[in-house]
Amino acid sequence: MLSKRQLLILQVIIDEFIKTAQPIGSRAISKKEEVTFSPATIRNEMADLEEMGFLEKTHSSSGRIPSEKGYRFYVDHLLNPVHLSTEDRHVISSVFDRDMVEFEQVIQNSVSMLSDLTNYTSIILGPEVYETTLKQLQIIHLSTTTAVAILVTSSGHVEHRSFTIPQAINPHDLEKLVNILNERLVGVPIIHLDKRLKQELTHILDHYIQDINTAFNYLKGALLDQQPTNIYVGGITNMLLQPEFNDVAKIHSLYSVIEKEDIMANILRSEDRGIHISIGHENQMIEMSDCSLITATYSLKGNQYGTIALLGPKRMEYSRVVALLNALSGQMTNTFHNW
Amino acid sequence: MLSKRQLLILQVIIDEFIKTAQPIGSRAISKKEEVTFSPATIRNEMADLEEMGFLEKTHSSSGRIPSEKGYRFYVDHLLNPVHLSTEDRHVISSVFDRDMVEFEQVIQNSVSMLSDLTNYTSIILGPEVYETTLKQLQIIHLSTTTAVAILVTSSGHVEHRSFTIPQAINPHDLEKLVNILNERLVGVPIIHLDKRLKQELTHILDHYIQDINTAFNYLKGALLDQQPTNIYVGGITNMLLQPEFNDVAKIHSLYSVIEKEDIMANILRSEDRGIHISIGHENQMIEMSDCSLITATYSLKGNQYGTIALLGPKRMEYSRVVALLNALSGQMTNTFHNW
DNA sequence: AATTAGCACTCGAAAGAGGTGAGTGCTAAC
DNA sequence: GTTAGCACTCACCTCTTTCGAGTGCTAATT
DSSP, rough: OOOOOHHHHHHHHHHHHHOOSSBOHHHHHHTTTOSSSOOHHHHHHHHHHHHHSEEEETTTTSSSEOOOOHHIIIIIOOOOOOOOHHHHHHHHHHHHHHHOOOOHHHHHHHHHHHHHHHHSSEEHHHEOOOOOBBEEEEEEEESEEEEEEEEETTSSSSEEEEEEEEETTTTTHHHHHHHHHHHHHHHHHHHHHHHHHHHHHHHHHHHOOSSSSHHHHHHHHTTTTSSOOOOOEEEEGGGGGSSGGHHHHHHHHHHHTTHHHHHHHHHHHTTTTSEEEEEGGGSGGGTTTTEEEEEEEEEEEGOEEEEEEEEESSSHHHHHHHHHHHHHHHHHHHHHHHH | OOHHHHOOOOOOOHHHHHHOOOOOOOHHHHSSSOSSSHHHHHHHHHHHHHTTTTESSTTTTSSSOOOOHHHHHHIIOOOOOOOOOOOHHHHHHHHHSSOOSSSSHHHHHHHHHHHHHHHHHHEEEEOOOOOOOOEEEEEEEEOOOOSEEEEEEEEOOOOEEEEEEOSSSHHHHHHHHHHHHHHTTTTGGGGGGHHHHHHHHHHHHHHHSSSSHHHHHHHHHHSSSSOOOOOOEOOOGGGGGGGGSSSHHHHHHHHHHHOOHHHHHHHHTSSSEEEEOEEESSSSGGGGTTTHHHHHHHEEEGGOOEEEEEEEESSSOHHHHHHHHHHHHHHHHHHHHOO
């Protein structure tokens, strides 16, 4: 168990290191006004804290920096729930005061606001579509041989894809097919669409369509093949401002992960509801082991939810970020529920 | 006027520097088999070339590196039109052999192919929409108070936006309005849509709609307000691999420009048809003064055209890049014309 | 018994010194 | 006109030295 004094010292060290990114020495700590004891005492305590694994030295005679265990303890026990500064709150509400009517607009604005506010990289994962249903299926002919298929979901998401109509398919048949599908598939959850599409098609096979398989494959290809990348990233270059990343090799390996949307989406998706913090090697990707990732979830109507996250150095402003994410996720949830 | 020998030396230096990024000395040049004269002679010629501004030294006793004027001369006069290597040609055609039916698909594939092939950053600007016309306008109701407006262009582009239907507007009126607009506006070029929309609306004002202005503003907001970002970037992290950019400050200032889509779009848009090369300070943005930008245009049916570009260090593989861009722009043009 | 002053010690960072080698410019010989 | 020869330059490397901020330990103080 840590003594009260040890807690105080740990807190001061981490707070200070978050600000300066420099190892903290005993003298610097003793100058803090909330600290009443001498450097020598602090040195003893620091030695103990290091032995327990909460602190590290960069070299044998340097000041201390927090270890990952130290950060973990800090976020678990020392994070007094700081209230948002009025400026922060102001910025957030000014964004949400605007009349935003589109989902992507909210996300985009939130992403850039978050990264501007924090100087970290912000990542937002759109909601999972479990409960979204098909609203309308539509084919619009562009010419005799090309058309664009449009799929609208109950959440207002629009997916589209143009394709060439193969010779084997009679355009008229295609239209009939779409009509029938609309009749039967509207209201079906998107994730079941694939299965239902096949069902319905075999059902009505004989009646209308000559070459059902070709038509099906085309429709399917047009509508369901491409996994929509549901992820929004802002302030990637902010990482370049952090002193821990002024090494091109580090930046490169980090960027190569952030760039991979499917990987990032998976990471964010795997987090629980509420706030979650991954510090250094707690992250799934080794490339992110110099970073911390803080995630929060927002929700839409009908139990759908998405994730907002901030990626920064391990030395993040945890309390402020947590407060920001809380506020933002609240605002987003609010906005979406009012639609 | 440059002597034949000077031309040869200049060429060798630039070719070599492009490969190695190291200053080239007289001894190294004399070892090239096409060079028959001694280091001393070469030193004299190099001194002349430097005096004329084609070469530079990094310090008083270093080898020479090309100046921007040197590069300019090189691309203007020394670029023997190298044919594409069979591998390069193979990669390009393998991408275009796939059946690509959607515009964005072609662009996306091209962008990533270009950056993979060259290790530079590739940027593609979608075509200007001068001659694209409205194919269909559509409103799909999601609930009693929300709807998504969809606009399909003759080129297969789909623009969409969800919005809340304000109380002031009778949903039925909205539908009528859309029907009428469809009747009258299909075939109108997108860039005139704004004007024509207003015209038509005032025209039919009395007959159908009660609160025309609100409806108009909503429709306009839904469809025309947001400028679609028409720009695709690939391989940004490739810049990190170039030795001239292993300085975080440089990377940061460069990335901050590339990130601004509107700026990049403007730069690309301003280039002429055909191949164009901007070297170092010839670039519009000072942040890009360590870079060269090579642009080429591709065309769609009906005089629309777009731009493909590669951004790399000044020390780019000009001849290969020009050949690549030529081939790619040809392939793209071809593909689009066949649709 | 806990705290603190004092002091020797450690180590990185910065600054300086010397050596090396790849390069140059110039001059004189070919 | 070309080239060999040579003195010179300068970045880069390595090796020292110095400096200071920090430590750990011991002994004195409270």
